[in-house]
Amino acid sequence: MTKTILFASALAGAVSLGAQQPPAQQPPAQPPAGPPPQQTEVTITIASTGGLPPKIAIAGFIPVTTDAETAAAAKAIGDVLWDDLNFEREFYMIAKDAAATVPRAASIDQLPIDRWKELGANGVIVGNVQRTGSGLIVRAKLVDVGSGRTAFGKEYSGSLDSIKVERARLYAHTIADEIHQQQRGLRGVARTKLAFSSDRAGERFKGPVADRGIKDIYIADYDGANVKRVTVSTTLNVAPAWSPDGQMLAYTSYLPGSFSVFQDVVVSMIYKGMRQTPAHGDPNRQNYLPAFSPDGSKIAFTSNRDGNPEIYVMNRDGGGMRRLTNNPAIDVTPTWSPAGTQIAFTSDRSGSPQIYIMNADGTGQQKITSESYCDRPTWSPAPFNEIAYASRAGGGYVIRVYNIENHESHTVSDNIGSNESPAFSPNGRHIAFTSSRNGRDQIFVIDRDGQNLRQITREGNNGYPNWSQ
Amino acid sequence: MRQRRFAAAVVFGAFLAAGACHKNKPPIARPTPAPPAPASTGTRPPAPPEPVREAQPIPPEPTVTSDTLAGKDLDEINKNSPFQPVFFALDSFDVDQGGQQALNADADILKKYPGWTITIEGHCDERGTAEYNLALGERRALAAKTYLVSLGIPADRLRTVSYGKEFPFDPGHSEDAWSKNRRAHFVVTSK
Known part of the structure; x- marks a missing residue:
């Protein structure tokens, strides 16, 4: 039972950022290459006219070595980078077929700038991929079409293993995050991951009436690629929650007990294959729906240990157990505020499930929604002071967002199918949620303004998404 | 015996x-x-x-x-359970009159077989949300347990677990299916 750790930590650790020398006419704006690299090149910002997003084309990544694997990796990096940059909507990405009309550069220093200018590009990204005896080297640069100068240029290296297409994606994700940071001051999400629960393996376990489907915890890149199975079990595993450092997942697992099955919070160190049950559940003390505090030191969760679903908080190791709610009604599914000073949760103490907030010590409980039925609050990261939740609408649910400042909510998703279990991206610009709009339950991502709906999962039923930091 | x-x-x-x-x-x-x-x-x-x-x-x-039940193994008992489930109204964990009648009959069985331990599974229909349903299913199971304890069944013979809307008994999307899926279901887990 447990763990699949399938990450080339070598790659994550070895994407070294050596600053590439800019063209001769540009005075070197950075100190000589050497770790740790500093962002010192923010001198050139690709801009558009009339306040529109800058138009960016990807001229492609040139395979320097001629083998098929290098070529496949080079193509994947270009394609994934296009998607990553398109995702945040900070740039207008010139369509790939339009970009393909421009002759490919022979080298990254020989861009046909005039042709890109004709195409209306404000910036062009070009790079290359080189296989060496010990690994892979990927170079990328962003050229300002107006001035011809390099706005961004870096060299990355990784293990030989990183030439595999699904691993080479990390080069693109890293480049995208760094370009977003350098050009737009934005923390991109290209290297973040989604955790979710899925029955995609199609495995079943013996139930009392009929066989029942198992659910296991999976993780994927933010765009749904690169799916890895975290748990391998013959039971239900649901509602994963990332630790802030991305090394752990806390989730709800149905464990075998004395003549019974009970829910407990499992904390899994997914890259070490170790797991703990810090809440020490048993059939009379069941624990579920955990949420890490923003500093990772505590876990809030729901428990029936006092005979009724209430919100509790404990230290990561299970110490310092403390009950936060004390109400004969249901109190369930806590989420932390970005500063860790408040917790939002669902309670039906008013007669129907509604969203409440309280201080992290349980004081100051107050109701913030007055709708038909609301559940699964998720607090947005800064700078947005908002809480997303699922709200009953028609026969299903829509995703709504409550503004803590003005006490108003607005609807983000449409009401096709049912839409539940929202989870914010770490930059607060996107919301992952479960939707049945295409029949089975799948994970979708939508921007906070309701645009850019994307389907992330397609296999089996998938739910309870949670976005890594 | x-x-x-x-x-x-x-x-x-x-x-x-x-x-x-x-x-x-x-x-x-x-x-x-x-x-x-x-x-x-x-x-x-x-x-x-x-x-x-x-x-x-x-x-x-x-x-x-002849006691056909006593001779059966757990799987046989549970596949064709002698226990009546308790059904609930939408968004509710109140045991209504029909539920009480079911539990009265269930208590008689539990008294007849004092060696049995049962798990009460709380289930919900798909019209609730996944997270709240975990708590609602728990309340349904606990409500059935509380009633059985009030009839004299020792609490340590009764386990509870909530499956929310994870395991519907009827996979349909009709009122009929939903009404079957809002239940406290009894499983004999030891005898």
Whole structure:
């Protein structure tokens, strides 16, 4: 039972950022290459006219070595980078077929700038991929079409293993995050991951009436690629929650007990294959729906240990157990505020499930929604002071967002199918949620303004998404 | 159990004894035909028939109750459960009158089989949200447990677990299916 750790930590650790020398006419704006690299090149910002997003084309990544694997990796990096940059909507990405009309550069220093200018590009990204005896080297640069100068240029290296297409994606994700940071001051999400629960393996376990489907915890890149199975079990595993450092997942697992099955919070160190049950559940003390505090030191969760679903908080190791709610009604599914000073949760103490907030010590409980039925609050990261939740609408649910400042909510998703279990991206610009709009339950991502709906999962039923930091 | 077996043995013994009596019972005397009248010897009346003699009264048939449930294994019991589930209204964990009747009958079974431990599974229909349903299913299971405890069933024989809307009994999307899926369901987990 447990763990699949399938990450080339070598790659994550070895994407070294050596600053590439800019063209001769540009005075070197950075100190000589050497770790740790500093962002010192923010001198050139690709801009558009009339306040529109800058138009960016990807001229492609040139395979320097001629083998098929290098070529496949080079193509994947270009394609994934296009998607990553398109995702945040900070740039207008010139369509790939339009970009393909421009002759490919022979080298990254020989861009046909005039042709890109004709195409209306404000910036062009070009790079290359080189296989060496010990690994892979990927170079990328962003050229300002107006001035011809390099706005961004870096060299990355990784293990030989990183030439595999699904691993080479990390080069693109890293480049995208760094370009977003350098050009737009934005923390991109290209290297973040989604955790979710899925029955995609199609495995079943013996139930009392009929066989029942198992659910296991999976993780994927933010765009749904690169799916890895975290748990391998013959039971239900649901509602994963990332630790802030991305090394752990806390989730709800149905464990075998004395003549019974009970829910407990499992904390899994997914890259070490170790797991703990810090809440020490048993059939009379069941624990579920955990949420890490923003500093990772505590876990809030729901428990029936006092005979009724209430919100509790404990230290990561299970110490310092403390009950936060004390109400004969249901109190369930806590989420932390970005500063860790408040917790939002669902309670039906008013007669129907509604969203409440309280201080992290349980004081100051107050109701913030007055709708038909609301559940699964998720607090947005800064700078947005908002809480997303699922709200009953028609026969299903829509995703709504409550503004803590003005006490108003607005609807983000449409009401096709049912839409539940929202989870914010770490930059607060996107919301992952479960939707049945295409029949089975799948994970979708939508921007906070309701645009850019994307389907992330397609296999089996998938739910309870949670976005890594 | 030992006592009950002993009682059964006694009854069975009695039955054997009764059977033995029956076999050795003397034949019922039949009226003997009157001897032929002597050819020429006066007019003696025939002797009256002898009365029918009754044997020992036959003991009643023993009552042997067969317990088909006790002999089944857990899987067989649970596949065709003797327990009635408790059904709930939408968004509710109140045990209504129908639920109480079901639980009264369930309590009788639990009293009849004091060695059984059961798990009460709380289930919800798909119209609630996943997270709240985990708590709602728990409240449904706990509500059924509380009622059974009030009827004298020891709490330590009753486990609860909530599956929210994870395991619907009817996969349909109709009112009929939903009403089946909002339930506290009983599973015998030890006997």
